[in-house]
Amino acid sequence: MNIHTVDSTPFEGQKPGTSVLRKRVTVFRQARYLENFIQALFNAIGGGEGKTLVVGCDGRFYNQEAIQIIIRMAAAQGVARLLVGKSGLLSTPAASNLIRKHKADGGIILSASHNPGGPDGDFGIKFNGPNGGPASEQVSAAIYHETGRIRAYRILEADDIALGKPAEITLDRTRIHIINPVTDYADLMETLFDFPRIRGMIEAGMFNICFDAMHAITGPYAYEILERRLGALPGTVINATPLSDFGGGHPDPNLTYAHELVEIMNRPTAPDLGAASDGDGDRNMILGKRFFVTPSDSIAILAANAHLVPGYRSGLAGVARSMPTSQALDRVAARFGIPCFETPTGWKFFGNLLDSGKITLCGEESFGSGSDHLREKDGVWAVLFWLNILAVRRQPVEQIVREHWAAFGRNFYTRHDYEQVESGIAAQMMEELRDRITTLSGRKIGDYKVAYGDDFSYQDPVDQSVTEHQGLRLGFTDGSRIVFRLSGTGTEGATLRIYIEKYIADPARHGEDTQEALKDLIEIANKLSGVLTRTGRGGPTVIT
Ligand code: VG1
Numbered sequence: 245m246n247i248h249t250v251d252s253t254p255f256e257g258q259k260p261g262t263s264v265l266r267k268r269v270t271v272f273r274q275a276r277y278l279e280n281f282i283q284a285l286f287n288a289i290g291g292g293e294g295k296t297l298v299v300g301c302d303g304r305f306y307n308q309e310a311i312q313i314i315i316r317m318a319a320a321q322g323v324a325r326l327l328v329g330k331s332g333l334l335s336t337p338a339a340s341n342l343i344r345k346h347k348a349d350g351g352i353i354l355s356a357s358h359n360p361g362g363p364d365g366d367f368g369i370k371f372n373g374p375n376g377g378p379a380s381e382q383v384s385a386a387i388y389h390e391t392g393r394i395r396a397y398r399i400l401e402a403d404d405i406a407l408g409k410p411a412e413i414t415l416d417r418t419r420i421h422i423i424n425p426v427t428d429y430a431d432l433m434e435t436l437f438d439f440p441r442i443r444g445m446i447e448a449g450m451f452n453i454c455f456d457a458m459h460a461i462t463g464p465y466a467y468e469i470l471e472r473r474l475g476a477l478p479g480t481v482i483n484a485t486p487l488s489d490f491g492g493g494h495p496d497p498n499l500t501y502a503h504e505l506v507e508i509m510n511r512p513t514a515p516d517l518g519a520a521s522d523g524d525g526d527r528n529m530i531l532g533k534r535f536f537v538t539p540s541d542s543i544a545i546l547a548a549n550a551h552l553v554p555g556y557r558s559g560l561a562g563v564a565r566s567m568p569t570s571q572a573l574d575r576v577a578a579r580f581g582i583p584c585f586e587t588p589t590g591w592k593f594f595g596n597l598l599d600s601g602k603i604t605l606c607g608e609e610s611f612g613s614g615s616d617h618l619r620e621k622d623g624v625w626a627v628l629f630w631l632n633i634l635a636v637r638r639q640p641v642e643q644i645v646r647e648h649w650a651a652f653g654r655n656f657y658t659r660h661d662y663e664q665v666e667s668g669i670a671a672q673m674m675e676e677l678r679d680r681i682t683t684l685s686g687r688k689i690g691d692y693k694v695a696y697g698d699d700f701s702y703q704d705p706v707d708q709s710v711t712e713h714q715g716l717r718l719g720f721t722d723g724s725r726i727v728f729r730l731s732g733t734g735t736e737g738a739t740l741r742i743y744i745e746k747y748i749a750d751p752a753r754h755g756e757d758t759q760e761a762l763k764d765l766i767e768i769a770n771k772l773s774g775v776l777t778r779t780g781r782g783g784p785t786v787i788t
Pocket residue numbers: 262263356357358522526527566589590591608609610612730731732733734741
């Protein structure tokens with residue numbers, strides 16, 4: 245078979261962000277754009293010769309063309325084995341599991357996660373290493389370096405591979421295994437959670453679930469696990485078929501974009517548990533009847549109840565959260581006498597902690613939670629964790645959350661996003677804020693006294709690597725915090741995220757509305773940053 249070496253020149257801006265490369269579909273479809281990045285990736289990992297790789301997609305537009313290009317390029321680099329999901333499909337956590345299970349050298353996931361799809365939507369490439377987790381900062385930097393000096397890429401001349409059913413195909417020197425994308429993942433879940441007990445609760449007819457797959461990747465996973473293996477009613481999984489444009493929706497499981505689920509959960513006849521996942525299946529949103537569980541609370545509650553779940557019964561080594569995530573998890577860790585690590589935003593920073601056994605559970609405020617069962621956040625896993633807790637405690641979701649607050653106090657928490665802000669304006673605002681914030685220590689602002697103001701940097705406790713400029717933090721003496729950060733996953737302009745948190749111990753105040761409870765801190769954040777004047781906006785684009 246013919247391997248072509250095609251001349252190329254670098255594209256600017258193929259710089260990995262929070263989750264490797266994410267751009268508009270129109271950018272990815274430019275001639276040589278995808279090929280350059282994939283070749284740079286192979287160059288950065290010392291080539292593909294003899295390697296085993298997992299390749300999967302979240303079902304979005306341009307996946308099918310892209311996966312065929314990647315298969316031909318992998319073959320041209322001498323990759324020995326490729327594990328590909330049927331029809332190219334694999335959720336991000338399922339891909340992570342396959343990498344680990346088959347001791348692969350890594351994996352390529354074609355997804356822009358929660359970003360919209362379709363011809364005018366977004367596309368992305370995630371790259372995971374042999375531990376199954378997102379490429380480290382060092383590997384990402386090496387890929388970026390290679391994108392800047394690329395002169396040619398290699399690709400095999402071959403017809404498209406039929407990915408529609410499980411098969412084994414040989415392409416030149418590469419063996420391609422097309423596998424059922426769900427089975428291994430569902431089997432893993434059965435080892436972690438008490439399926440008979442959950443099934444018992446569901447089959448007693450007293451417990452209903454609504455899982456919104458948002459026309460993204462988790463449809464087939466949730467169907468197999470909830471409806472087939474756990475006996476949930478037919479129709480439990482809604483929007484279950486992955487569509488290349490996610491049905492025109494925004495596959496981001498939050499109160500704004502998962503509005504169909506929110507509407508169902510607000511009805512008088514609402515199911516007992518509502519859940520949604522994102523484009524590539526690594527995020528989750530948990531709802532009770534007319535009740536929203538903040539992701540920061542969710543991970544804290546999972547940690548506090550982990551002893552009820554077979555896979556975690558023997559205890560947690562430690563926990564971790566991303567820096568902007570609320571400190572609810574810290575309170576659980578303190579009570580249990582286990583360490584709680586604070587990492588920069590992005591799952592890659594949990595990798596070393598998980599690999600070295602320092603932590604068992606971790607989570608982010610951005611609807612992500614996971615554990616050492618693989619190396620990604622995991623949407624369906626989080627739903628099963630909740631189901632397992634519910635099957636043991638037999639209480640409504642809301643009651644479990646309220647009891648948690650009563651026991652640990654409540655960390656009121658919100659995130660205000662300003663999307664598509666002009667990049668220059670956002671950069672200048674952050675620069676001025678940095679100068680300002682770092683001088684505020686000891687000062688009084690309203691009713692609050694500033695304990696510290698800094699630009700967060702993180703030293704990895706395992707490899708000692710240092711990552712700087714991970715968000716501006718303003719911490720107050722009562723534990724309240726305001727954090728400012730620019731997103732690393734957007735594809736147009738800048739997205740400014742403002743994270744606000746306040747701790748209230750008094751149970752009499754736990755019923756307050758979040759935005760009300762945080763009002764004074766929100767005002768401080770707005771005033772300090774001048775965000776409304778600078779962006780000319782009346783308020784945030786999305787509030788979570
Ligand atoms: C966002 C979230 C972050 C998450 C990342 C990837 O990043 O804040 O917590 O890890 O998305 O999520 P940023 O840089 O835009 O704030 V996913 O579901 O893409 O893999």
